[in-house]
Amino acid sequence: MAHIDRTLWDGVALRRMRAGADPDAAPRSVALPRGWDAEAGVALAALVPGSGPVAxxxxxxxxxxxxxxxxxxxxxxxxxxxxxxxxxxxxxxxxxxxxxxxxxxxxxxxxxxxxxxxxxxxxxxxxxxxxxxxxxxxxxxxxxxxxxxxxxxxxxxxxxxxxxxxxxxxxxxxxxxxxxxxxxxxxxxxxxxxxxxxxxxxxxxxxxxxxxxxxxxxxxxxxxxxxxxxxxxxxxxxxxxxxxxxxxxxxxxxxxxxxxxxxxxxxxxxxxxxxxxxxxxxxxxxxxxxxxxxxxxxxxxxxxxxxxxxxxxxxxxxxxxxxxxxxxHFLHAAPPAPLALPAPAQAVPKVAPTMRRHAGTTLHVTVGGHRVALRTAEDAEGRLLEIAFTLSKEGAAYRSLMDGFAQSVSLGLQRGVPLAEYVEAFAYTRFGPAGLVEGDPAIPRATSALDWAFRRLALDYLGRQDLPQPSEEDCLPDSVGSAAQQTPLLPLDLPPQSAPGRDTAASPRGRRRGLRLVG
Missing domain, CATH: 3.20.70.20 (Anaerobic Ribonucleotide-triphosphate Reductase Large Chain)
Structure with a gap:
């Protein structure tokens, strides 16, 4: 780097980070001045062609x-x-x-x-x-x-x-x-x-x-x-x-x-x-x-x-x-038209700008070899307000669906839907990735990322210790579940409805009854 010696670059402290030009791009190593924010690193990764390191x-x-x-x-x-x-x-x-x-x-x-x-x-x-x-x-x-x-x-x-x-x-x-x-x-x-x-x-x-x-x-x-x-x-x-x-x-x-x-x-x-x-x-x-x-x-x-x-x-x-x-009057070309109308008015605080500041945590595990991160946000009393997922190996469409799902759950939680209802609905759901869970000693196996997430939420926020662990067979990719879970979709005849208060084999509680308790 002789062309940089004896210039203003001498003595400039750099920090390294990993950034991709867009969410779907593979991260690359980026070196930029210490004190510049992460957005500058993402921008630099987008400005310089290629996928290798950039300084x-x-x-x-x-x-x-x-x-x-x-x-x-x-x-x-x-x-x-x-x-x-x-x-x-x-x-x-x-x-x-x-x-x-x-x-x-x-x-x-x-x-x-x-x-x-x-x-x-x-x-x-x-x-x-x-x-x-x-x-x-x-x-x-x-x-x-x-x-x-x-x-x-x-x-x-x-x-x-x-x-x-x-x-x-x-x-x-x-x-x-x-x-x-x-x-x-x-x-x-x-x-x-x-x-x-x-x-x-x-x-x-x-x-x-x-x-x-x-x-x-x-x-x-x-x-x-x-x-x-x-x-x-x-x-x-x-x-x-x-x-x-x-x-x-x-x-x-x-x-x-x-x-x-x-x-x-x-x-x-x-x-x-x-x-x-x-x-x-x-x-x-x-x-x-x-x-x-x-x-x-x-x-x-x-x-x-x-x-x-x-x-x-x-x-x-x-x-x-x-x-x-x-x-x-002073330009040689008219300014570009605005992309959108102004945003709705936002309340401005008297002392400092408002910030959404909630307690919460981020949990990182591996489910079936795929890294999964679950982020939560809580109110001042410790009640769950929001959830969000980060999935490392999945495609953009899958991640978008999971983002939309997490937003739907968050909206429901903020409007009073009990977390227990979501646990009943989504614990033990079956789809890939599934299998061994690394990073959570309390949940060694999961039939899906959603299964792990909602059983973890049940442990953390509801104190539920009664949810059994699925067996290795339950987590296999070709596992088809019970006969009730294989019920044909519409327009075929619906299965008979159980009386109120009774569990069906297709319900979450019924699915749990079909699981074997393993160590």
Missing amino acids: LPRAAEAWIGRAVRGGLKAGILDEAAAASLAEGLRTLLLTRRGAPGAEVWRNDGKAVQAEPRFVLNLPAFLEAEGGFDTQGYAEACALAVTALDSLSGAKATRLRLGFADLAGLLATLGLAYDSAEGRATAGAIAALTRGAAEAESGRIAGRLGAREPVALVWPAPPMATPVSGLAAAARAALDAAAQSPGVRHQALLALARPDAVEAMLGVETGGIAPMAGATRARLTAAGEVAEVPTRAAQRVMQDFPSQAGTLLAPVSELARAAMREAVT
């Missing part, structure tokens, strides 16, 4: 090296500018301020030469004292344009420089999305992005020749914003761009739908989309999904607790349209 420094240096070589060859860069570009791109990535699109990470040559993409994470430019780093943002815009043009070998006529998580930035600044101040800030950011990008395109045109005339009439940027220095920086960037003799690109500024790049940077809302609420589903280090407060909600509750209800509330379609109008 952020190596993956990033691959496209940084292509940018440097392409810029030098095309005459965009000299040696000093090439070194500055490489170090600037490393800085943007390590601070999670910006990164190129997925086509660059995957080295898709045709897409890179057509319309390469670079996204900037707006909340990452917040300053410690609560302002916005306008100078750093303008420099990042220029750096992104140079990188994209270099990656295309100066062949691309249209670039897609964009920003993301506008909603998170506004909330953190204490500005409501549906407000004149919020729209003025968004318009100024769009104007600053446009001016900085056009000015850099003009600088490249000074070296390689202009392809397009410079715009002489600009949309008027906001005269003032609540963010100190932002409006002045936007006007200065547009004025600097107007001094260029021409530009190299037909289009520069375009917002795109978020992909794995945004996830790797920690972006929570794409482009100018509003927030969907105060919480989001997040992948934990253990590979589980948990509902946690958004980063914007955490900052709002710390800095503007009295305004949380306004800053974190979902907005109307009229507010979305007004925000689009505020920024579209």
